[in-house]
Every structure is written in structure tokens, then in C-alpha cells.
Amino acid sequence: MDLGIKNKRVVITGGSRGIGAEIARHFAKEGCRLSLIARNRKNLESMMDEVGGAREGHDFLDLDLRGRNTPNKAVNKLLSKHESIDIVVHNVGGGLGVKNPLAEAKDWYEVWKFNVGIAIEMNRVLIPPMKKKRWGRIIHISSISAVTGGTMIKPYGGAPAYSCAKAYLNMYTKVIGRELAKDNVIVSAVMPGTILSKGKHWDKMRKKNPEMVEKYLEQYHAIERFGRAEEIAPFVLVLASEYSTFAAGSILPVDGGIL
Numbered sequence: 001m002d003l004g005i006k007n008k009r010v011v012i013t014g015g016s017r018g019i020g021a022e023i024a025r026h027f028a029k030e031g032c033r034l035s036l037i038a039r040n041r042k043n044l045e046s047m048m049d050e051v052g053g054a055r056e057g058h059d060f061l062d063l064d065l066r067g068r069n070t071p072n073k074a075v076n077k078l079l080s081k082h083e084s085i086d087i088v089v090h091n092v093g094g095g096l097g098v099k100n101p102l103a104e105a106k107d108w109y110e111v112w113k114f115n116v117g118i119a120i121e122m123n124r125v126l127i128p129p130m131k132k133k134r135w136g137r138i139i140h141i142s143s144i145s146a147v148t149g150g151t152m153i154k155p156y157g158g159a160p161a162y163s164c165a166k167a168y169l170n171m172y173t174k175v176i177g178r179e180l181a182k183d184n185v186i187v188s189a190v191m192p193g194t195i196l197s198k199g200k201h202w203d204k205m206r207k208k209n210p211e212m213v214e215k216y217l218e219q220y221h222a223i224e225r226f227g228r229a230e231e232i233a234p235f236v237l238v239l240a241s242e243y244s245t246f247a248a249g250s251i252l253p254v255d256g257g258i259l
Contacts, residue, residue, distance in 0.1 A: 003030055003237060003238070003240075003242065003243065004241055004242030004243075005027075005030055005032055005237075005240060005241055005242070006030060006031035006032065007031060007032070007033065008032050008033070008086040008087055008240075009032070009033045009035065009083075009084060009085050009087070010024075010027045010032045010033065010034055010035065010086065010087040010088075010089065010240070011035045011036075011037065011075075011078060011085055011087070011088045011089070011126075012024050012027075012034065012035070012037070012088075012089045012091055013038070013065060013090055013091050013092040013118065013119075013122075014037070014093070015034070015036035015037060015038055015044075015047065015060075015089075015091065016036060016039075016040050016044045016047055016060075017038075017040075017043050017197070017198070018197040018198075018229055019091060019141060019192065019195060019197070019232050019233070020036075020038070020089070020091040020092075020141075021043075021047055021229070022229035022232070023089055023091065023229075023232075023233045023236050023237075024047060024051065025051065025233070026233040026237050027087075027237065027240075028052070028056070028058070030237065032087070033058060034051060034058040034059070034060075035058070035059050035060065035061070035078055035082070036058070036059075036060040036061075037061045037065065037074055037092075038060070038062065039064050040062070041062035044060040045060075047060070048060060061077065061078070065092055065118045066110075066113065066114060066118070071118050071121035071122045072121055072122075072124075074122070075122050075125040075126055076125065079129070084133065085126055085130075086130075086135065086136060086137065087136070087137045087138075087240045088126055088137070088138045088139070089139045089236060089240070090118070090119040090122070090139070092114070092118060093114055093115040093143075093162075093165075093166075094115070094162070095111060095159035095161065095162035096110055096111050096114060096161075096162075098110070098111050098159070098160075098162070099159055101160045107161065108161045108164070111161040111165050112161070112164075112165045112168065114165070115162065115165035115166060115168075115169055116165055116168050116169045119140060119169070119172075120172065123138060123176070126138070127180065127185060130180075130183070130185045131180065131183045134184045134185075135184055135185070136180075136183075136184070136185035136186070137185075137186050137188075137239065137240040137241075137244065138176075138185070138186070138187045138188070139187075139189065139236050139239050139240055140169055140172075140173050140187075140189040141189070141190055141232075141236075142166045142169050142170055142173070142189045142191045142192075143162070143166040143191055143192060144191045144192065144193045144194075144253055144255040145159065145162060145163040145166055146163060146166035146167040146169065146170050147167075147191065147253070148163075148258065149163045150162065150163045166191075169189065170191075170251050173188060173189040173249060173251055174249045174251065175249075176249075177248045177250070181248035181249070184245065186239070186244050186245065186248050187248065188239045188244065188247050188248070188249065188250045188251065188252070189250070189251045189252065190232060190235050190236055190239065190251075190252050190254060191252065191253045191254065191255065192227060192232050192255065193221070193227050193255030193256045193258045194220075194221065194255075194256075194258070195226060195227045195228065195229060195232065196226035196227070196228065202226060220258060220259050221258055222256065222258070222259060223256035223257050225256070227254070227255070227256050231254065232254055235252055235254055239252070
């Protein structure tokens with residue numbers, strides 16, 4: 001299937017590992033030009049080596065998007081270097097270790113900023129040029145926790161601030177998607193279920209307490225296993241393609257039949 005995105009410039013935040021890196025690989029295979037943003041320069045350089053680097057038109061910015069005004073600076077730097085940004089995948093996010101539902105408001109805000117605020121700041125700069133040329137795709141990587149609220153049953157834990165931030169991200173996607181639909185700037189979101197990523201929470205728990213993890217998967221996942229990053233990336237590509245024209249504001253769950 002020809003997705004109609006060859007040579008499109010794609011910005012991916014959190015694009016150096018996990019789901020972001022897998023999304024980057026899929027876009028590179030489609031002949032897209034990547035601009036990856038992440039904190040770890042070593043991981044970014046490794047990704048560049050893998051996909052062909054500058055030779056194939058790819059580049060990266062190694063910075064922490066949580067810094068003050070950093071999202072605006074990053075986008076303006078990319079726009080000064082490239083003629084246009086066609087596709088954006090907002091993949092950066094996480095719970096930042098905030099698990100207490102009675103945490104201070106500033107902690108909730110930091111989680112919100114990480115998962116939503118960065119995307120809002122970047123979109124403010126990126127959307128006007130997309131509207132002008134009447135073509136753009138913005139995909140937010142949300143989470144099924146936005147719907148389920150996360151698993152609160154001990155000992156699995158939960159992430160209330162993260163779940164609420166992703167719920168906000170979903171509604172932001174819906175509202176902005178409606179506003180931009182007539183301009184052929186398609187804004188959407190994907191809600192992955194529990195994905196196994198190297199070095200992340202469930203990868204550590206699998207090694208620390210495999211019996212607990214097995215029980216968790218049996219109780220909460222119809223498919224009885226974790227998801228893989230490569231099972232998420234193809235859905236992002238379709239939403240970024242010429243075939244997504246009726247998907248304005250769509251929020252797609254890809255969760256392995258979570259219970």
C-alpha cells in the first residue's frame with residue numbers, strides 16, 4: 001500500500017527508543033525524512049546510524065522538552081532548517097513517578113506538562129504553516145489509561161496523574177481535530193495498552209517478580225501478554241497517511257483487549 005508520504009518531513013518526540021524509535025523506523029522505510037527529538041544523544045546517534053542519518057535527510061535535536069520554552073525553541077529551530085514540517089508524532093510522556101493521588105498540584109502539573117503541555121506548545125507553532133499549505137498530520141501517543149484510569153489494584157500500582165493527563169490529551173485531540181478538519185490538518189491519537197519496553201516499569205517487574213506479572217497479564221489482558229512497539233507503529237503510519245482524511249479527532253485504542 002502506498003501511504004502517500006514519501007519524502008514528507010516527520011518530527012517525532014521521544015524518538016530515540018521504545019515506541020518512538022519503532023515509529024521512526026517505520027517512517028524511514030516509507031521514505032520519509034526524520035527529525036527526532038529526545039534527551040539521550042547516544043541513542044539518537046544510534047538511531048541515525050540505523051536509518052541512514054543525514055545521507056537520507058534525517059536529523060535530530062538532543063534536548064529535554066520539559067525545559068522552559070524549549071518546545072518553542074525546538075520547533076523554530078526545525079522550521080528554520082526545513083522548508084516545512086508535514087507530520088508530527090507527539091510520543092514523549094510518562095508518569096514521572098507521581099503515584100500518590102493526593103500529590104501536590106505542582107506534581108500533577110509537571111505530569112500534565114510532560115504529556116500534554118509540550119504538545120500544545122509545539123502545535124501552536126507547527127499548525128499555522130500546515131493550515132496554509134492545507135496538509136498536515138499530528139498524531140498524539142496517548143494511553144489506554146486515559147480510559148481505564150490505570151490499574152489501581154495492589155501490587156500493580158497506578159498512576160493517577162498520568163491517567164488524567166492522557167485523558168486531557170484525548171479531549172485536546174478531539175477538540176483541535178474538529179477545528180482543523182476543514183483545513184486537511186488531521187489531528188488524531190493512538191492509545192496503546194501495556195507495552196513492554198526495555199528498562200521501563202514492566203520490564204523491571206518481569207525480572208523482579210515474574211509470577212506477579214504473569215498474574216497481571218492473565219487478569220487484565222485478553223491476549224495474555226504485553227504489547228510490542230512494532231504492533232503500535234503501523235497504526236500511527238496509517239493516521240499519518242493520505243488515507244486518514246476522515247480520521248479528524250479520532251482516538252484509536254490498540255490495547256490487546258484490555259479487561
